[in-house]
Amino acid sequence: MIVRLLLPIALTAILAAGAARPEVAGDAKAGAALYGQCKGCHEIGKGAGDRIGPHLNGLFGRRAASHEGYAYSASMQRAGVDGLIWDFDTLDAYLENPRALVSKTRTSYRGMKDAQDRADLLAYLRSFSADPANIPEAAPTARGTDHTVDPTILAIQGDPEYGEYLSSECVSCHQADGSAEGIPSITRWPEEDFVVAMHAYKDKLRPHPVMQMMAGRLSNEEIAALAAYFKDID
Amino acid sequence: MTLNRRDFIAVGAATAASLSAPAVLADGHGKPRVVVIGGGSGGATAARYIAKDSKGAIDVTLVEPSRAYFTCYFSNLYIAGLTELDDISHTYGTLAAKYGINVVHDWAVDVDRASRTVSLAGGSVLPYDKLILSPGIDFVEGAVPGWSVAAQNKMPHAYKAGSQSELLKAQIMAMPQGGRFAMVAPPDPFRCPPGPYERISMVAHVLKQTNPTAKILLVDPKETFSKQALFEEGWERHYSGMIERVGPDFGATNVTVDPEAMTVDIDGSVEAVDVCNVIPAQKAGRIADVAGVTDGNWAPVNAADMSSKADPDVHVLGDAAQQGDMPKSGFAANSQAKVCAMAVRGALTDSKVFPAKFTNTCWSLIAPDDGVKVGATYEATAEKIAKVDGFVSQTGEDAATRKATYEESVGWYAGITADMFN
Ligand SMILES: Cc1cc2nc3c(=O)[nH]c(=O)nc-3n(C[C@H](O)[C@H](O)[C@H](O)COP(=O)(O)OP(=O)(O)OC[C@H]3O[C@@H](n4cnc5c(N)ncnc54)[C@H](O)[C@@H]3O)c2cc1C
Numbered sequence: 176m177i178v179r180l181l182l183p184i185a186l187t188a189i190l191a192a193g194a195a196r197p198e199v200a201g202d203a204k205a206g207a208a209l210y211g212q213c214k215g216c217h218e219i220g221k222g223a224g225d226r227i228g229p230h231l232n233g234l235f236g237r238r239a240a241s242h243e244g245y246a247y248s249a250s251m252q253r254a255g256v257d258g259l260i261w262d263f264d265t266l267d268a269y270l271e272n273p274r275a276l277v278s279k280t281r282t283s284y285r286g287m288k289d290a291q292d293r294a295d296l297l298a299y300l301r302s303f304s305a306d307p308a309n310i311p312e313a314a315p316t317a318r319g320t321d322h323t324v325d326p327t328i329l330a331i332q333g334d335p336e337y338g339e340y341l342s343s344e345c346v347s348c349h350q351a352d353g354s355a356e357g358i359p360s361i362t363r364w365p366e367e368d369f370v371v372a373m374h375a376y377k378d379k380l381r382p383h384p385v386m387q388m389m390a391g392r393l394s395n396e397e398i399a400a401l402a403a404y405f406k407d408i409d
Numbered sequence: 410m411t412l413n414r415r416d417f418i419a420v421g422a423a424t425a426a427s428l429s430a431p432a433v434l435a436d437g438h439g440k441p442r443v444v445v446i447g448g449g450s451g452g453a454t455a456a457r458y459i460a461k462d463s464k465g466a467i468d469v470t471l472v473e474p475s476r477a478y479f480t481c482y483f484s485n486l487y488i489a490g491l492t493e494l495d496d497i498s499h500t501y502g503t504l505a506a507k508y509g510i511n512v513v514h515d516w517a518v519d520v521d522r523a524s525r526t527v528s529l530a531g532g533s534v535l536p537y538d539k540l541i542l543s544p545g546i547d548f549v550e551g552a553v554p555g556w557s558v559a560a561q562n563k564m565p566h567a568y569k570a571g572s573q574s575e576l577l578k579a580q581i582m583a584m585p586q587g588g589r590f591a592m593v594a595p596p597d598p599f600r601c602p603p604g605p606y607e608r609i610s611m612v613a614h615v616l617k618q619t620n621p622t623a624k625i626l627l628v629d630p631k632e633t634f635s636k637q638a639l640f641e642e643g644w645e646r647h648y649s650g651m652i653e654r655v656g657p658d659f660g661a662t663n664v665t666v667d668p669e670a671m672t673v674d675i676d677g678s679v680e681a682v683d684v685c686n687v688i689p690a691q692k693a694g695r696i697a698d699v700a701g702v703t704d705g706n707w708a709p710v711n712a713a714d715m716s717s718k719a720d721p722d723v724h725v726l727g728d729a730a731q732q733g734d735m736p737k738s739g740f741a742a743n744s745q746a747k748v749c750a751m752a753v754r755g756a757l758t759d760s761k762v763f764p765a766k767f768t769n770t771c772w773s774l775i776a777p778d779d780g781v782k783v784g785a786t787y788e789a790t791a792e793k794i795a796k797v798d799g800f801v802s803q804t805g806e807d808a809a810t811r812k813a814t815y816e817e818s819v820g821w822y823a824g825i826t827a828d829m830f831n
Contacts, residue, residue, distance in 0.1 A: 285813075340763045343458070343747040347740060347768070348817075348824045352831075357820030384800040385770055385784055385817075392766075392786055392797060 201291075206299025209292055212284070219303050227364045228282065235304035237261050239277075246363050248353050250279040266300070267293050274356065283359030324374045329367055331399040338404025341397055344389070351408065362408050369402035440468045441757035444527050444537040446517045446696055448473030448501060450480075450739035451543030451726030453829040454746035459753055460508035466758050470511040470535055472527065476500060478830075479570035481601065482739050483822055486774060488567070488578045489611035490618075497570065499830045507831075520700035522720050539753050542702070542717075543726040543742065544694025545569070546600050549706065552690035553593055554665040555674075563668035564685040567608075568600060580684045581612060587622040588683035591673050593664055594629040595688045598707075600728050600737045602635035603783070605688055607773040610640065613648040614776055626682065627654040628675055630662045635736075636773060636783055642804045643775035693729035707731035712789035713765050714752035715745050724749045733793025734785075741769045743825055748789075765789040772818035778808070780815030 210219070216227040223230035229245040240247040240255035247255075254277045259265060269276045270293045272286040287293050345361060353362035361369070375381040376390035377398075390398070445456045448471050456471040477498045486492045504510045513535075519528040520540065527535045548558065548566070556564055567577040581590065590612055594605045609627055616623040625648075634640075644652050655661050660676025666687060673680045692698075692706035702708045702717040708725040709718040710732050717723040726749055727742030735741040748765040755762035770784030785799030802814065 336761065337763060340751060340761075341766075343828075344744070344766060344768055346824060346828050347743055348770075348821045350820075350824045350827055352827070354823070355820070356823050357816035357818070358824060385782070388784065388786055388798055388800055389768065 201294030201296070201298030201301075203295070203298040203302050205292075206295035206297065209287075209296045210299055212287075213296075216282075216284075219300070227368050231300060232303045234261050234266070235263075235301055239265075248277075248279055248281045248360075250277050250354070251281070263297060266297055270296065279352070279354030279356070281353050281355055281360035281362070283355045324371050328374065328395050328399075329370055331395055333366070333396070333399030333401065333403030335400065335403040335407070337397070338400035338402070341393075341401050342404050345401070345405075348385075362405055364402070364405060366399075366402040366406050369405060370398055373398045373401070440466065441538045442468045442470070442536060443539045443541065443753060443757070444535050445469065445471045445541040445543065446527065447543040447545060447694065447727075448475070448478055448512070449543060449545055449727065449742070450825075450829065451728075451742035451746045452541065453478070453501075453504065454743045455541050455543065455724075455726060455750050455753075456510050457504055457508060457829060458747055458750035460504075460510045462750065462760070463754050463758055465509060467754065468511070469508075470513060470537075471501070471504065472513050472515060472517050472529065472535070473501065474514060474516045475571075476514055477571075479574065480739065480822075480826065481568070481570045481604070482825075484567070484570040484574045485604070485608045485611040487570075487574055488581065488608065489614045489774075491611075491614075491774075491777060494571075494575065499826055501830070503831055517696050518699070520696065520723075522700065522723065525722065537722075538757060539722055539724065540700075541724045541726060541749060541753070542694075542697050542700060542708070542729060543746070544696045544729055546691040546693065546728045546737075547695050549690040549692050552595075553687055555668065556593075556666050556687045556689060560668040563671070564666060564687045566688050567686060568604075568688050568691075577684070577686060581615060582619065584616075584620055584623060584683045586620055587624075588620065589624045589626060589681070590616065590684045590686070591626040591628060591680065591682040592686040593666065593673065593688060594627060594631070594634075595690050596630045598737060599688070599691045601739075601771070602736050603640075603771055603773045605629075606634055606636065606640045607775075608686070609652060610643065610648075610773070610775045613644065613651050616651070617648060623651070625652045626673075626680065627652060628661045628664055628673060629654060629656055630664070632657060635771075636781055636801065638804050639781045639802055640773075640775065643779060643781075647776040647779070691728075693725075697725060697729045704731070712792075712794040713748075715749040716752070724753065733787075733790075734796040735767060735769055735787055735794050736771065738769055738771050739825065740771065740821075741767070743828060744768050745794075767794055770821070772814065772821060774815060774818070778812040778815050780811055780818055781806075782814055782818070 217231050218224060218226055219231045223232055225245045229242050238255050239259040240251045270287045273280050273282040273284055348358050349361045353360045373390045376386040379387050443459055445452045456469050459467055460469045477500055480497045483492055483497050487494055487497060501512045505512045516530040517527050518530050525537050565573050565577040567573040592605060609625060613625055655675060663676040665674045671682055673682055673685060693703055693708050697703050697708045702719045702723055702725060708729050708731060710716060710725050710730045712732060715724045715726055717725050726745045728737040744767045751762055754760045767787035770782055772780055772782045774780050781802035783801040786797045787794045788797050
């Protein structure tokens with residue numbers, strides 16, 4: 176609540192201040208390691224496609240929410256319309272605290288506090304942007320998931336109607352409109368990523384106690400049903 | 410004649426054709442009608458889900474006297490100065506505009522279960538096919554001798570949020586330097602088991618800022634309380650020396666108050682205090698009693714659909730219900746409301762009914778950025794809502810975990826209030 180009030184001011188301030196942020200020189204190699212925090216949702220490099228988040232090739236110089244084919248949150252779209260262009264300053268601010276820049280973003284990353292870390296990560300990201308047609312030959316990070324799931328489980332076709340009923344348990348905390356405030360967004364994920372994440376909680380590989388408990392009593396069919404339902408909601 | 414599907418099956422006289430038709434059409438009044446009494450955590454959620462998911466096939470009327478609902482959740486943070494009263498206030502416009510719910514701002518004063526009607530204080534009579542009661546709590550008269558609702562301005566309960574929360578906060582801010590705040594905590598079962606202890610924490614936080622020599626006296630008739638180890642650890646860490654708890658061994662089961670003299674008598678020892686927050690023993694909101702669905706202080710329900718054990722066409726949700734293992738919380742009321750909404754839709758239209766599932770998580774704030782939580786999942790058994798699995802925050806957790814837990818509670822607040830009112 177208190178957080179929400181501060182947001183529009185932060186966006187205006189950054190847009191108005193231009194190059195107010197000191198441009199720290201970054202080390203792309205160190206950034207590559209830090210990218211491990213992003214790859215659960217974002218692919219980058221050759222063959223990268225959209226997953227939970229959009230792929231990040233060609234990010235620098237692009238208007239926010241302008242990459243075709245990815246369903247951005249309403250607030251990211253609004254930020255794009257308002258003139259948010261991804262450059263060092265805006266990306267630096269976004270990485271520092273995504274929700275401070277775009278209030279109801281679906282990015283559930285909490286933020287990177289250290290300015291040098293951000294500079295390193297941005298140097299890495301920039302190396303995939305200079306000329307999008309000529310992406311460096313670094314190994315693509317595609318398949319960023321932290322856990323594998325039995326293919327027969329991944330193959331289960333979920334029933335979205337059942338998913339809709341089950342989802343009523345999720346939306347007591349996760350907002351149905353996809354905004355992420357303290358609790359991550361779970362809307363419009365690719366089904367496979369959703370299923371993999373839920374099984375990682377069920378198997379107690381991911382640490383969060385509420386999610387371990389919630390996923391723990393969902394059957395494979397129920398997880399598939401939820402994935403099928405959340406994939407398409409607006 | 411009763412006309413829901415279950416009864417058709419029970420009398421065994423129905424043809425396949427009449428089974429598949431929405432049953433209540435036979436009653437000759439068009440759409441089936443649901444009346445919901447109480448627009449809080451349980452009632453607003455139930456009304457919204459029935460209207461939203463039946464897509465106009467069911468007529469939903471929500472009866473709620475207040476035009477604004479102040480959530481009790483986060484009202485302790487308001488007392489601590491960590492949020493504004495406006496931030497915990499919600500109105501019913503979207504429920505009417507977006508879902509076509511007929512929102513009636515009035516009190517329900519009578520329920521006639523034989524003719525299936527609800528009478529309102531303003532004189533209207535509302536017929537129903539299914540009635541949902543989610544009236545929250547009222548206080549047991551005489552539970553704390555000397556206190557009555559007439560004295561609630563001198564000794565506020567602030568256990569229904571809004572003007573009472575404002576009053577309690579104003580009294581705390583007006584305390585003399587080095588003064589004494591007292592709370593008389595309720596016996597089990599009561600609304601929000603960690604609520605009184607989160608409040609003690611939040612009062613301690615605000616006093617530490619504005620009145621650091623003030624003292625807090627907690628008079629508690631219970632041996633133990635929710636998240637006790639976590640609260641006690643936090644009180645020692647953040648508010649060392651400020652809080653004194655008097656339990657049953659020292660007379661806390663024998664307490665009277667004098668609102669005129671501003672004293673608390675604990676088993677014969679009279680303490681003068683500057684602010685006294687009396688949270689009396691509780692019972693189901695009065696309309697549940699009027700409707701004749703209570704047994705003692707609460708309304709017993711069947712776990713599978715939250716229907717009253719006294720009447721299959723009346724459902725009781727939230728604090729008022731006696732359901733088994735779930736605590737009386739907003740999260741629980743919201744969870745029960747969705748199970749009930751599905752069952753009511755299934756009975757009145759042909760929608761699918763899935764097995765009941767319930768969840769609860771209660772977050773509490775001990776100090777800014779020091780949040781803890783307790784939660785569990787539940788299932789419906791023949792006797793009750795039964796706990797399946799649960800967890801609780803650990804003592805000694807690091808600051809980052811506690812901060813993330815607090816941030817999660819802010820997210821939950823946005824989520825549940827959207828799930829009730831948007
Ligand atoms: C200090 C405090 C902190 C809390 N913190 C949390 C928390 O962090 N998390 C959590 O999950 N829960 C919390 N709770 C508990 C939560 O507020 C309640 O459990 C929850 O609101 C119960 O929902 P309900 O629908 O039963 O009742 P309510 O939400 O109280 O709604 C009842 C409604 O019915 C209306 N009503 C009553 N009688 C009539 C009538 N005759 N006609 C018409 N309308 C009527 C009332 O005006 C009211 O709006 C807290 C409670 C307190 C006091």
